[in-house]
Amino acid sequence: MSIVFVLIPLSLALVVLAGWGFFWAVSAGQFDDLESPGWDALRDDDEHR
Amino acid sequence: MNAVAAVDVCFHCGEPLRGSTLLARVDRQEQPVCCSGCQAVAELISGTGLGDYYRYRDTTSTRPRSDDLTADKWRVYADPELAGQFTQATNGQTTATLLIEGLRCSACSWLIDQVLRQHAGIIDVSVNAATGRANVCWNDEQLDLSHVMRTIAQLGYVPHPVTDETVSRALRDERRDGLKRLAVAGFGMMQVMMFAVAVYSAELAHEIMEPAILSYFRIVSLLVATPVMFYAGAPILLSAWNSLRIRSVGMDAPVGIALVLAYAASVWNTLTNSGGEVYFDSVTMFIFFLTLGRFVQMSVRQRTAGVTDALARQLPSVAHRACDGSIEDVPVTSLRIGDVIQVRRGEVLPADGQLHDDEAELDEAMLTGESLPVRRRLGHRVVAGTINVGGPINITVTALGAETALSHIVTLMQRAQAHKPALARNADAAAAKFLRYVLLGAGLTCAIWLAIDPSRAFAATLAVLVVACPCAFAIAMPAALAAATASLGRQGILLTEADALEALARVDHIVFDKTGTLTQGELRVSRCVPLDRIDETRCLQIAASLERASEHPLARAFARHDGAGAVEELATFAGQGIQGRIDDRVYRIGSPQFVAELHSQKHEPPVAFNGSVILLGDEQRALAWFELTDSVRPAAAEVVRDLQSLGIEPLILSGDGYTAVTTVAQQVGITDATARCSAKEKLARLLSLQQQGKRVAVVGDGVNDAPVLAAGNVSIAMGRGAALAHASAGLVLVNDNLAALPEAVKLARRTLRIARQNLLWAAIYNFGSLPLAAFGLIPPWLAALGMSLSSVAVVLNSTRLLPGVPRNRSEQSRATPQRRLSETTA
Numbered sequence: 001m002s003i004v005f006v007l008i009p010l011s012l013a014l015v016v017l018a019g020w021g022f023f024w025a026v027s028a029g030q031f032d033d034l035e036s037p038g039w040d041a042l043r044d045d046d047e048h049r
Numbered sequence: 050m051n052a053v054a055a056v057d058v059c060f061h062c063g064e065p066l067r068g069s070t071l072l073a074r075v076d077r078q079e080q081p082v083c084c085s086g087c088q089a090v091a092e093l094i095s096g097t098g099l100g101d102y103y104r105y106r107d108t109t110s111t112r113p114r115s116d117d118l119t120a121d122k123w124r125v126y127a128d129p130e131l132a133g134q135f136t137q138a139t140n141g142q143t144t145a146t147l148l149i150e151g152l153r154c155s156a157c158s159w160l161i162d163q164v165l166r167q168h169a170g171i172i173d174v175s176v177n178a179a180t181g182r183a184n185v186c187w188n189d190e191q192l193d194l195s196h197v198m199r200t201i202a203q204l205g206y207v208p209h210p211v212t213d214e215t216v217s218r219a220l221r222d223e224r225r226d227g228l229k230r231l232a233v234a235g236f237g238m239m240q241v242m243m244f245a246v247a248v249y250s251a252e253l254a255h256e257i258m259e260p261a262i263l264s265y266f267r268i269v270s271l272l273v274a275t276p277v278m279f280y281a282g283a284p285i286l287l288s289a290w291n292s293l294r295i296r297s298v299g300m301d302a303p304v305g306i307a308l309v310l311a312y313a314a315s316v317w318n319t320l321t322n323s324g325g326e327v328y329f330d331s332v333t334m335f336i337f338f339l340t341l342g343r344f345v346q347m348s349v350r351q352r353t354a355g356v357t358d359a360l361a362r363q364l365p366s367v368a369h370r371a372c373d374g375s376i377e378d379v380p381v382t383s384l385r386i387g388d389v390i391q392v393r394r395g396e397v398l399p400a401d402g403q404l405h406d407d408e409a410e411l412d413e414a415m416l417t418g419e420s421l422p423v424r425r426r427l428g429h430r431v432v433a434g435t436i437n438v439g440g441p442i443n444i445t446v447t448a449l450g451a452e453t454a455l456s457h458i459v460t461l462m463q464r465a466q467a468h469k470p471a472l473a474r475n476a477d478a479a480a481a482k483f484l485r486y487v488l489l490g491a492g493l494t495c496a497i498w499l500a501i502d503p504s505r506a507f508a509a510t511l512a513v514l515v516v517a518c519p520c521a522f523a524i525a526m527p528a529a530l531a532a533a534t535a536s537l538g539r540q541g542i543l544l545t546e547a548d549a550l551e552a553l554a555r556v557d558h559i560v561f562d563k564t565g566t567l568t569q570g571e572l573r574v575s576r577c578v579p580l581d582r583i584d585e586t587r588c589l590q591i592a593a594s595l596e597r598a599s600e601h602p603l604a605r606a607f608a609r610h611d612g613a614g615a616v617e618e619l620a621t622f623a624g625q626g627i628q629g630r631i632d633d634r635v636y637r638i639g640s641p642q643f644v645a646e647l648h649s650q651k652h653e654p655p656v657a658f659n660g661s662v663i664l665l666g667d668e669q670r671a672l673a674w675f676e677l678t679d680s681v682r683p684a685a686a687e688v689v690r691d692l693q694s695l696g697i698e699p700l701i702l703s704g705d706g707y708t709a710v711t712t713v714a715q716q717v718g719i720t721d722a723t724a725r726c727s728a729k730e731k732l733a734r735l736l737s738l739q740q741q742g743k744r745v746a747v748v749g750d751g752v753n754d755a756p757v758l759a760a761g762n763v764s765i766a767m768g769r770g771a772a773l774a775h776a777s778a779g780l781v782l783v784n785d786n787l788a789a790l791p792e793a794v795k796l797a798r799r800t801l802r803i804a805r806q807n808l809l810w811a812a813i814y815n816f817g818s819l820p821l822a823a824f825g826l827i828p829p830w831l832a833a834l835g836m837s838l839s840s841v842a843v844v845l846n847s848t849r850l851l852p853g854v855p856r857n858r859s860e861q862s863r864a865t866p867q868r869r870l871s872e873t874t875a
Binding site: 004005011019022026027031033 | 175224225233236262272273
């Protein structure tokens with residue numbers, strides 16, 4: 001069972017990493033508008049027309 | 050869906066065609082449109098290869114105002130001094146934030162994005178459909194602000210420069226902050242729960258966990274729970290602390306006390322390794338659910354623009370100042386009291402002032418609700434926000450900015466909001482009572498256990514506090530509200546205040562402001578009576594040509610009709626009418642006396658007319674009578690019947706004239722109608738109703754309605770109404786769909802019923818488990834399980850409010866990309 005003494009800190013490190021990533025994404029404005037970016041896909045389509 | 054609708058309504062704006070034969074060519078197909086404005090916009094959109102917009106949009110577009118499309122009112126923004134107020138420039142690049150009126154769905158934001166990007170010199174564009182704002186960055190050498198604004202205006206939207214960026218930035222930061230706290234609470238809760246489940250399952254299986262691992266789990270839980278407690282839980286703890294400090298017990302107070310006690314006890318038990326219970330799982334789960342509830346409510350509240358933006362939309366940013374005999378364009382912010390400014394026809398007065406000219410005609414609909422323009426004379430006071438519909442006038446500025454009558458309305462509204470009979474106060478009172486019981490219970494438990502078995506006293510006391518503040522109780526209302534909000538959104542109703550839904554469910558009176566709520570809020574030619582066998586279409590064409598030059602509200606009624614050709618020698622007579630020459634014949638249109646002067650004959654209307662009556666004539670005779678009325682919304686009568694069947698008494702309080710109000714009242718079947726009401730009188734009537742114990746809903750759309758809206762138990766604003774009205778309303782009918790109103794009432798009542806069930810269930814769980822906890826019979830794993838199950842029950846019950854079957858629209862939008870794909874591959 002002593003493996004948990006290694007694995008749990010590892011999982012905590014991953015959580016911190018994920019949390020840091022999420023904070024970065026929020027600060028970079030990734031969550032400011034959840035609707036409009038969905039329409040960006042249409043833009044590429046039109047350029048090939 | 051579109052194919053059916055295209056038969057009798059405009060392809061672009063969705064309004065009835067009313068005999069228009071105009072066609073717009075969109076993606077190689079002829080589509081009917083209602084006016085030249087819609088035609089221009091539709092062909093522009095299609096011409097730039099963006100006709101797909103029409104396939105993807107959720108709602109119809111706004112009908113463009115002709116002056117936005119043609120007259121170059123955007124040129125003033127080319128002035129660097131003026132533009133500098135709204136833009137930030139850094140080495141050759143300029144960025145600006147624009148508030149875009151008419152931006153309703155993601156397709157709109159896509160369209161604006163695409164069209165702007167096709168312009169040379171645009172560096173970056175981001176259009177946010179949720180906030181209705183566009184951030185544009187461009188190259189100074191190739192473009193300026195006026196180009197950007199004109200481009201947006203040509204698509205049929207109205208851009209407004211955002212003067213106060215700080216408000217929107219504060220809203221954005223609030224949202225980001227909430228998201229981060231939610232993420233920390235969520236991550237933390239999952240981690241802690243993982244360890245807790247391991248410990249509980251060992252207990253359940255009567256296994257003995259290794260003490261080293263057990264204390265290791267506890268220390269890790271402590272590490273994870275600490276940021277959850279002090280970062281994610283900070284707003285809750287702070288609010289609890291504030292309410293305790295001023296000795297008024299708020300909703301957060303019992304929650305805060307329980308959190309602090311549970312956390313402190315857990316930390317103590319972990320560090321001393323005394324073998325006492327830890328409650329990190331309860332703490333983190335509790336904080337997560339509370340944060341989630343708060344986040345949902347915040348996002349809903351943020352969807353409406355703030356009051357500052359509303360004001361920015363109302364007043365122009367440029368004034369024409371008379372200076373040493375010449376006129377110069379200056380930003381409104383540089384005006385001083387005593388300056389003489391010129392206001393041209395069709396412009397909005399930027400400041401309060403005194404009239405210099407003999408006569409002026411002003412459209413004060415925004416302030417008084419009066420749909421026809423009023424006349425002001427030399428020396429009269431004129432107010433900012435009104436529209437000059439007569440000839441150009443000069444005024445001396447007497448009040449600016451915060452001193453203007455318009456700003457006073459805003460202050461009045463804010464005051465009314467502060468005095469609102471808030472339901473939150475009842476909730477706080479209930480919470481205070483609740484806390485007293487909980488504290489009493491906890492104190493008793495502690496005292497009794499100290500007498501019997503002091504070693505178990507702390508654990509039992511804590512169990513009482515934890516069990517007495519469970520998640521189910523905290524999320525009973527928010528969960529029901531969130532589900533109801535989603536459901537309302539589907540029906541085109543925006544809920545801006547959590548209280549509004551509860552108030553709407555209890556309403557027994559509903560007050561309509563006639564203009565723009567029961568009616569379309571726009572004059573139209575309802576009848577044309579030609580005299581002497583003259584062709585009706587010809588008369589309408591002549592009238593439309595003459596009126597095209599005018600900004601008068603009566604003239605706008607003709608905007609949707611085709612003209613007869615070029616008009617020469619056009620002259621406008623303030624308050625009387627218009628004269629012009631078409632094909633070498635002189636025509637006059639306007640009041641009967643004015644037209645009669647041209648051929649010196651008197652005329653009486655041949656039939657009884659409702660609404661405003663105007664006459665068209667030439668030098669020999671009268672040609673035709675026109676009746677202009679503000680037509681009643683098609684759904685209005687049915688809505689009134691539905692409301693009455695729900696036990697709600699509808700009444701009209703309008704600033705409009707007596708005949709107009711009674712006509713509308715009869716058509717929709719409302720018996721209690723009052724005409725010529727000032728905002729003050731409306732407010733007085735409303736308060737007297739409330740004093741009789743009635744609960745009143747107010748439906749309005751004008752700026753003048755804002756104080757009345759704020760005073761109603763619940764207020765509903767029309768989506769196309771003034772932005773200021775939105776700011777003071779609890780509900781906004783986004784698509785002006787009046788028929789959604791009875792549905793909203795039904796849903797509100799259902800929501801309240803479900804919220805009550807939730808609260809009842811939570812109460813049964815709480816008060817049932819409280820004595821058990823006090824007797825020390827509830828082990829922590831059972832408390833946690835019960836807490837989770839009771840929350841799940843509440844959430845599941847609330848989902849019954851969610852809309853069931855998705856509407857056709859979403860099916861259609863799912864189908865379309867596949868079709869597009871097959872086109873491309875073929």
